[in-house]
Amino acid sequence: MKRKTPAKQKEVNSSDEQNIILDSIADGVFTVDKDWRITSFNRAAEEITRVSRREAVGQLCKDVLKADVCESNCCLRTTMKTGKPIVNKKVHIIDAQGKKIPISISTALLRDSKGKLLGAVETFRDISVEEDLRKAIHAKYSFEDIISKNHRILQLFDILPDIAASGSTVLIEGESGTGKELFARAIHNLSPRKKHPFVAVNCSALPDTLLESELFGYKAGAFTDARKDKPGRFRLAENGTLLIDEIGEITPAMQVKLLRVLQEKTYEPLGATESIEHNVRIIAATNKDLDMLAREGHFREDLYYRIYVFKISLPPLRERMEDIPLLIDHFITRFNAMQKKNIQGVSEEAMSILMSYNYPGNIRELANIIEYAFILCKGGLIEKKHLPENIFFLKPDHDENEIVSLRDAEAGYLLKALKQNNWDRLKTARQLGMHKSTLYRKIKSFGIKLPS
Amino acid sequence: MKVAISVFKDSVSTVFDASQHLLVLEINGAGEQKRAMVKLKTIDPIRRASQLSEEGVNVLICGAISMPMQAAISARSIFVYPFVRGKVEDVISAYQDGKLGQAVYALPGCRGRGHGRGRGRNRGTHCSWR
Numbered sequence: 001m002k003r004k005t006p007a008k009q010k011e012v013n014s015s016d017e018q019n020i021i022l023d024s025i026a027d028g029v030f031t032v033d034k035d036w037r038i039t040s041f042n043r044a045a046e047e048i049t050r051v052s053r054r055e056a057v058g059q060l061c062k063d064v065l066k067a068d069v070c071e072s073n074c075c076l077r078t079t080m081k082t083g084k085p086i087v088n089k090k091v092h093i094i095d096a097q098g099k100k101i102p103i104s105i106s107t108a109l110l111r112d113s114k115g116k117l118l119g120a121v122e123t124f125r126d127i128s129v130e131e132d133l134r135k136a137i138h139a140k141y142s143f144e145d146i147i148s149k150n151h152r153i154l155q156l157f158d159i160l161p162d163i164a165a166s167g168s169t170v171l172i173e174g175e176s177g178t179g180k181e182l183f184a185r186a187i188h189n190l191s192p193r194k195k196h197p198f199v200a201v202n203c204s205a206l207p208d209t210l211l212e213s214e215l216f217g218y219k220a221g222a223f224t225d226a227r228k229d230k231p232g233r234f235r236l237a238e239n240g241t242l243l244i245d246e247i248g249e250i251t252p253a254m255q256v257k258l259l260r261v262l263q264e265k266t267y268e269p270l271g272a273t274e275s276i277e278h279n280v281r282i283i284a285a286t287n288k289d290l291d292m293l294a295r296e297g298h299f300r301e302d303l304y305y306r307i308y309v310f311k312i313s314l315p316p317l318r319e320r321m322e323d324i325p326l327l328i329d330h331f332i333t334r335f336n337a338m339q340k341k342n343i344q345g346v347s348e349e350a351m352s353i354l355m356s357y358n359y360p361g362n363i364r365e366l367a368n369i370i371e372y373a374f375i376l377c378k379g380g381l382i383e384k385k386h387l388p389e390n391i392f393f394l395k396p397d398h399d400e401n402e403i404v405s406l407r408d409a410e411a412g413y414l415l416k417a418l419k420q421n422n423w424d425r426l427k428t429a430r431q432l433g434m435h436k437s438t439l440y441r442k443i444k445s446f447g448i449k450l451p452s
Numbered sequence: 453m454k455v456a457i458s459v460f461k462d463s464v465s466t467v468f469d470a471s472q473h474l475l476v477l478e479i480n481g482a483g484e485q486k487r488a489m490v491k492l493k494t495i496d497p498i499r500r501a502s503q504l505s506e507e508g509v510n511v512l513i514c515g516a517i518s519m520p521m522q523a524a525i526s527a528r529s530i531f532v533y534p535f536v537r538g539k540v541e542d543v544i545s546a547y548q549d550g551k552l553g554q555a556v557y558a559l560p561g562c563r564g565r566g567h568g569r570g571r572g573r574n575r576g577t578h579c580s581w582r
Binding site: 050051052055056059067068070094096097098100146154155157158160 | 561562
């Protein structure tokens with residue numbers, strides 16, 4: 001066997017040492033030669049880009065990093081050209097799974113001991129947490145923050161710009177936790193009003209008198225303790241958008257006042273003698289069936305038709321089960337970042353339970369379930385034992401004493417198995433002990449709609 | 453049928469979300485009929501998807517693409533070949549020969565993404581690089 005010379009051996013050891021040092025750094029680090037080909041790529045860089053070292057080394061850095069500035073304003077190119085380092089420049093990359101990640105980049109030249117230029121080095125840090133928190137603080141949510149591949153939501157994406165541009169009143173219907181406010185904010189941020197405020201008010205949280213002063217404000221002396229003028233939400237949302245949440249909860253008296261404000265585009269603060277004109281776009285949201293309430297006489301029809309210029313109905317989570325893995329991934333990333341943990345994902349068994357639950361609290365409930373699991377799970381995968389017990393007990397879709405036909409029972413059983421297996425037909429067929437073509441035939445015959 | 457490729461110089465643009473030019477080819481049974489360069493007006497996903505739709509694009513071949521951008525474009529019934537790299541002319545030939553799925557046209561770490569082959573992505577338990 002050919003032995004390495006001491007000099008060669010020293011070189012190999014030194015290279016190994018370098019790799020160990022690079023891998024111990026929490027920031028992503030890679031180096032390039034003068035032709036922009038990657039010469040080293042550390043462990044953190046693998047984790048952030050989701051490209052393995054094996055695949056990255058030797059490739060053009062732009063193909064590996066996939067940053068939005070690679071073609072227009074490459075940081076490494078600037079450093080190579082000017083010789084000056086770049087420090088903490090914020091850019092976005094797209095990882096190998098299609099996730100857009102904000103990162104902070106620093107660059108510097110790489111020279112050998114004699115000062116000869118070898119290439120350049122780039123270090124980068126995932127700043128998703130900071131960005132996430134900044135978004136949460138400023139509530140700057142956009143369409144890109146809506147996570148879905150459900151066909152009904154995708155159809156909404158298609159019409160969202162037209163709705164946003166129209167300036168018309170929009171009614172958003174959906175169960176609690178389906179993301180009504182997120183959609184309202186996305187409409188606002190897509191609209192020409194995006195530079196003006198987005199203001200939200202929840203009607204169910206306030207009694208009539210308080211709601212009136214919240215919406216329209218009051219003048220000094222309007223009532224005891226009203227020492228100075230207070231602007232209402234309409235004033236705060238001037239030129240912007242006002243989300244009136246839980247509009248189905250307001251009393252008939254308040255409905256009349258709101259109708260007048262919408263019809264005449266004016267309002268009167270409490271204690272004021274003159275009306276104020278407003279230029280506010282209204283988005284109303286409710287978890288009730290307003291159409292039904294109006295027909296039953298519990299909600300004024302004239303107000304209903306005033307706000308129902310365009311209606312968006314958000315499907316509950318149980319009708320967009322294909323989004324559950326995406327949402328779980330999103331919440332795991334968020335909680336990992338916020339809690340400084342390194343949960344890798346969800347075990348197959350836990351995923352199967354999560355896919356079978358019917359989520360009465362929708363996405364908010366799913367977020368709470370993952371947050372609960374984060375308390376118990378210290379690392380690795382979230383297992384069944386980390387999930388809250390209440391989700392194991394499936395509520396039957398029908399009364400158990402009710403007799404259903406054999407065909408319906410079989411269809412229900414098949415649907416449940418498909419959901420448990422995340423709509424994977426091969427896995428379902430295997431679990432049920434039938435051939436895949438038999439399963440396909442049954443799916444077709446029962447008219448089961450699979451998520452696209 | 454109209455096939456669009458996001459381009460930068462003579463290659464597929466690395467990141468579609470930031471790319472500025474689109475090469476639109478009209479292809480029928482007899483081969484390529486016409487080509488035109490189109491400037492992409494916006495980086496907003498919905499408006500960009502809307503522009504592709506207005507151009508009558510049926511198929512988009514592009515580099516790295518974010519999930520919201522791909523969702524917005526797919527919602528317009530445009531078929532997306534994502535995470536593609538290579539010289540434009542080579543990619544066009546590969547598309548016409550049905551060879552776009554070959555490793556040589558995939559961005560590093562993205563082999564098997566999209567083209568209906570990306571099953572299991574984003575499940576949280578799988579990472580292509582592990």
